[in-house]
Amino acid sequence: MRVLLASYAEKTHFIGMVSLAWALRAAGHDVRVASQPELSGFLAGAGLSAVEVGRDHLLRKRFELVTQWGEGEARGLFDVGERWSDDLSWDELRWGSRDTAAWWWRMVNDPMLDDLVSFCREWKPDLVVWEATTFAGAIAAEACGAPHVRFLWSLDLFAAMREQYLRRMAEQPEADRDDPVRAWLENRAARYGVEFSEDLVRGQATLDYLPASLGVPAATGARRIPLRYVPYNGRAVVPRWLRTPPERPRIALSVGSSTTEWFGGHTFSLGEVLRGLGELDAEIVATLPPEEEAGLGRVPDNVRLVGYAPLHVLAPTCAAMITHAGPGTLCSGLTHGVPQLLVPGPRLDAPLLAGLVERQGAGLVVPPEEAGAESLREAARRLVGDPRHAEAARLLGEEMAAMPSPADVVRGLPALLRETAGHPA
Numbered sequence: 442m443r444v445l446l447a448s449y450a451e452k453t454h455f456i457g458m459v460s461l462a463w464a465l466r467a468a469g470h471d472v473r474v475a476s477q478p479e480l481s482g483f484l485a486g487a488g489l490s491a492v493e494v495g496r497d498h499l500l501r502k503r504f505e506l507v508t509q510w511g512e513g514e515a516r517g518l519f520d521v522g523e524r525w526s527d528d529l530s531w532d533e534l535r536w537g538s539r540d541t542a543a544w545w546w547r548m549v550n551d552p553m554l555d556d557l558v559s560f561c562r563e564w565k566p567d568l569v570v571w572e573a574t575t576f577a578g579a580i581a582a583e584a585c586g587a588p589h590v591r592f593l594w595s596l597d598l599f600a601a602m603r604e605q606y607l608r609r610m611a612e613q614p615e616a617d618r619d620d621p622v623r624a625w626l627e628n629r630a631a632r633y634g635v636e637f638s639e640d641l642v643r644g645q646a647t648l649d650y651l652p653a654s655l656g657v658p659a660a661t662g663a664r665r666i667p668l669r670y671v672p673y674n675g676r677a678v679v680p681r682w683l684r685t686p687p688e689r690p691r692i693a694l695s696v697g698s699s700t701t702e703w704f705g706g707h708t709f710s711l712g713e714v715l716r717g718l719g720e721l722d723a724e725i726v727a728t729l730p731p732e733e734e735a736g737l738g739r740v741p742d743n744v745r746l747v748g749y750a751p752l753h754v755l756a757p758t759c760a761a762m763i764t765h766a767g768p769g770t771l772c773s774g775l776t777h778g779v780p781q782l783l784v785p786g787p788r789l790d791a792p793l794l795a796g797l798v799e800r801q802g803a804g805l806v807v808p809p810e811e812a813g814a815e816s817l818r819e820a821a822r823r824l825v826g827d828p829r830h831a832e833a834a835r836l837l838g839e840e841m842a843a844m845p846s847p848a849d850v851v852r853g854l855p856a857l858l859r860e861t862a863g864h865p866a
Contacts, residue, residue: 447578450477460671464847495553584633588861591644600661677751690760717814778838780830802833
């Protein structure tokens with residue numbers, strides 16, 4: 442069977458799909474990954490067959506210009522904060538939908554759409570799996586008559602907000618029922634003889650690696666297929682120091698590369714925080730690129746700076762992790778039952794996801810504006826000192842382990858294809 446994975450060029454969105462791609466290959470399927478040229482090196486490094494489609498998007502450049510010119514960051518449709526909001530006004534939903542479709546989804550999808558459709562029509566995949574905001578994958582699949590499923594990289598905010606939008610739109614006078622997402626997708630799909638349906642927004646099915654306990658607390662209208670999270674952290678060599686059990690509780694600090702790539706820095710001073718954490722009776726392991734290490738100044742003796750350490754190897758040795766609530770980092774720790782100290786970024790899924798983990802008892806949240814040497818040190822002390830957090834994290838890890846593995850999901854694909862065989866293209 443030919444399976445195409447489609448994603449716009451954003452590594453943190455695609456990385457969770459790697460284990461599924463490997464499972465498909467191991468089962469003997471012919472697998473290609475279509476993305477913009479910027480992602481090709483990463484795909485090749487993961488042992489996958491990359492197909493370059495279209496040109497690179499300019500989303501990051503646009504973000505930099507907005508920041509440079511002082512326009513600030515408008516509150517987007519999916520910046521839901523710490524709790525799901527079910528009472529957004531129609532004006533808020535309509536503005537957010539228009540803004541999101543115009544500057545995020547259009548900007549990353551339009552440059553790859555024509556080429557992706559052409560490739561699908563030439564290669565004729567039997568199934569297309571598309572990253573949750575790569576709607577070009579859904580259009581291309583229907584343009585060549587292939588069934589398609591969406592792959593989530595975090596909470597299903599997209600389908601949940603779409604469901605809320607449609608519900609609120611139905612309450613409006615007919616003259617006011619504008620739908621920017623549909624208008625954009627309908628316009629693009631029509632070029633290839635594809636009619637609009639909600640499947641273009643949320644797929645014919647949705648692969649979701651977050652456990653039900655951490656699901657978005659709202660209706661999505663999507664057909665969810667659970668998929669066990671299998672960490673992939675890039676090429677990895679296990680360092681010698683990680684082969685020896687730590688003599689003291691080990692706390693890993695991993696606050697993600699996307700924070701510096703997109704926002705130009707972290708939400709707190711790394712040097713001050715590391716010096717604060719150094720006062721704990723623990724071994725602190727900070728995974729930081731060399732350019733960030735250079736500006737830290739002197740760090741305590743119990744702080745180990747490592748340019749890179751594979752989280753799937755590091756996490757099982759840890760008593761706790763300090764993270765930015767990125768879903769990949771978060772799940773890499775929870776897979777091994779490691780409680781989390783979460784300093785979520787202000788955007789998109791991070792605050793809500795962090796709050797869900799805290800409410801399960803598997804972590805503590807320190808808002809970024811309160812994060813400093815003292816607050817993080819004391820929160821880390823509480824996290825490690827209270828066994829209830831470790832127990833809650835262990836239970837979440839067991840819930841994740843009980844989800845179908847990528848190999849299980851691949852074995853179930855024939856049944857999925859049969860169910861969608863009669864779906865109109």
